[in-house]
Amino acid sequence: MTFRFDDTVVRGVLGHMNADHTGDNLLIARAYGAADDYTAAVMTGFDGDGGDWLATRGDGTTDVVRVPWPGGPIEERPHVRREIVALYDEACARLGVPPRPHS
Template sequence: MTDPFTPDVVTAVLRHMNEDHADDSLQIVRALGGYPDAVSVQLATIDPAGAVFAVTVAAGGVVRVQLPWSEQIVERPQFRREFARMHSESVGGAEG
């Protein structure tokens, strides 16, 4: 799969999620990523197929968690919708 996003776009999305939405990302990996014992998280990378988080678990160590998007991302605004969807699902809400 070809990645349509330049490195500066990827860096901007990672920075935004890691600086402004760290708590949301933690909720997402705890609920959807299968790591309820996660103590911290960094969004490591994104591509058109999904997001990869570096998750620090309570027992120590870091694991990589890959979560797929609901559809292939081809436009930058889709990232926001997909992270909002993941967060909504992680707290038991409907897609918003």
């Protein structure tokens, strides 16, 4: 059964990702999504199995991009950051973009 995080945790992560990591959201959508013309993406949710992004194409249409966590299912809040960082790093590798250092 898929683990569901508390609403407060989900709101906090989504708020942070969509305010501070808009470029990362777009890189993840471009690397894992179905299209290569995404112009924007927002993280819309996540659970213990993976994250969800809504990616906007150049023509204004949108795709839901569901990406499983690279390390497998998770159930703890600190693991969410670890898995999103891993997705970002893999997205950079797939797209040939140098990743920025993580603090």
